[in-house]
Amino acid sequence: MDRSHKTVSLRPARQFSKPPRPLYTESHPQPASNVPELRPRWNRGPSLARGNLSDLTTIFERMFVTIATMCLETLSRRLPSATGLMRVWLLSMTYRDIPRPLGSDRWATAEWARWAIDSGLAQSVTPIPESSCTLCYGAVNHRGDGMPFSRCQNCSKYTRVLAGFIPTVYSLDFGLESMLHRYKDFGPQHRWMASPLANLAHGFLAAHCECIVDRYGAIDLATTVPSGSTYRGFDHMAEIISKVSSWSVDWDLQLLEKAKRGRPLRGVIDPSLYRAADVRRISRRSVLLFDDTWTSGSTIASAASVLRSAGARRVVAFTIGRQLKPGWGTSDSLIEAVESRRTSLGRCVICAQ
Ligand SMILES: [Zn+2]
Ligand SMILES: [Zn+2]
Numbered sequence: 001m002d003r004s005h006k007t008v009s010l011r012p013a014r015q016f017s018k019p020p021r022p023l024y025t026e027s028h029p030q031p032a033s034n035v036p037e038l039r040p041r042w043n044r045g046p047s048l049a050r051g052n053l054s055d056l057t058t059i060f061e062r063m064f065v066t067i068a069t070m071c072l073e074t075l076s077r078r079l080p081s082a083t084g085l086m087r088v089w090l091l092s093m094t095y096r097d098i099p100r101p102l103g104s105d106r107w108a109t110a111e112w113a114r115w116a117i118d119s120g121l122a123q124s125v126t127p128i129p130e131s132s133c134t135l136c137y138g139a140v141n142h143r144g145d146g147m148p149f150s151r152c153q154n155c156s157k158y159t160r161v162l163a164g165f166i167p168t169v170y171s172l173d174f175g176l177e178s179m180l181h182r183y184k185d186f187g188p189q190h191r192w193m194a195s196p197l198a199n200l201a202h203g204f205l206a207a208h209c210e211c212i213v214d215r216y217g218a219i220d221l222a223t224t225v226p227s228g229s230t231y232r233g234f235d236h237m238a239e240i241i242s243k244v245s246s247w248s249v250d251w252d253l254q255l256l257e258k259a260k261r262g263r264p265l266r267g268v269i270d271p272s273l274y275r276a277a278d279v280r281r282i283s284r285r286s287v288l289l290f291d292d293t294w295t296s297g298s299t300i301a302s303a304a305s306v307l308r309s310a311g312a313r314r315v316v317a318f319t320i321g322r323q324l325k326p327g328w329g330t331s332d333s334l335i336e337a338v339e340s341r342r343t344s345l346g347r348c349v350i351c352a353q
Helices: 053-076 084-094 109-118 176-185 188-216 236-242 298-309 331-339
Strands: 164-171 221-224 256-258 274-276 286-294 314-323
Touching: 109 188, 164 176, 164 188, 164 286, 176 188, 176 286, 176 314, 188 236, 188 286, 188 314, 221 236, 236 286, 256 298, 274 298, 286 298, 298 314
Parallel strands: 164 314, 221 286, 286 314
Antiparallel strands: 256 274
C-alpha cells in the first residue's frame, strides 16, 4: 500500500454517492446461516442471578484474568517485551479460536460481513440500547436514585477533543474481541483476520459515510491511532487499511506518531503519548480517527487531543468494535440486550436516532 501522503480533496456534505443497500435490515433479513453455532453457553455472560455453579466459576475466572491483565498492563509500561508472551497466554484463556473459512481467498466485503455476523463475531450497536452512554454507547453507572447516568464518567472528559464517535459493532469477548486479539497478539497465522476486520469497517463506512458528513460536516481526511507496539512487529491498523482499495475516505497514515511507549490510563487523556508528524497537514482539517476498538476510549481521546492541539478543526472517532465487558454498571443488561438481537449493519448510531 502506498503510505505516502496523498492529495486530499474536501468532500462537501452531499457529494458522496448513494450508499449501497444495507447488508441486512428488517426488510432484508440475513439468510439462514450455514455456519455452525460457535458460541458456547458461557458466552451469555456470567450472572449471579442464575445461581449456577459454572457461572460462578466463570466469574472467578474472569476476575482472575481481569486482575492479572491489569497487573500486566502496569508492568508492561516498564517491561513491554518481557510481558508480551505472558499477555498472549492470558488472552488465550479468554478468547476463542477462529478458523479461517474455506474458500475465503476471493471473498469481497459482503461475504466477509455475512460470515462475521453468522459466526457471532459482530453485534449491532443499533438500535441503541437504553442505559448506555450517549457518546460511547458503553455501560453507565447508576445515580443515587437508581437511575442510570446518560453519559459515562470517561466521556464527560472526551467531549472537548472528540466531536463524536461511531462504532461499527459491539465487541464481546467471544465475538469481535476474540478476533481482534487473535489477529494482533497470536502470531502471523492469524494475519488473515485483517481481511474480515477491514471489510466490516469498509462496508459499514461506505453505507454510513453520508450519515457522518450530515452530522459532523465534510471529512477532509482519515487517519489511524499509531500503535507503537514493541512486541507485535507489525502495524495492525495499516495492514487492515491495506486490505481494501476503495475506502470512502482519503487516508493519511502519517499524521500522528507514537511519542513514547505505553498506553494511557483508563479514562485519562494523555497527549504526551503521541506527536503530530506534520502540523500543516492537520491544521483546519476535519479528521476521521480510526482505531480497531474502543475500550475505555482513553487511547483514541489521547490521539484526538494531539490532533486538536495541532489545529484540527474537528475529530470524529470511528472504530470497528466497541468493547463491552460484564460486571460494571449497566454492562450486564447491555450485553444481554445486544446478544439477543439480530445483527444488522444497515443502521449506524447516527441514522438510528
Ligand atoms: Zn461513554
Ligand atoms: Zn447511518
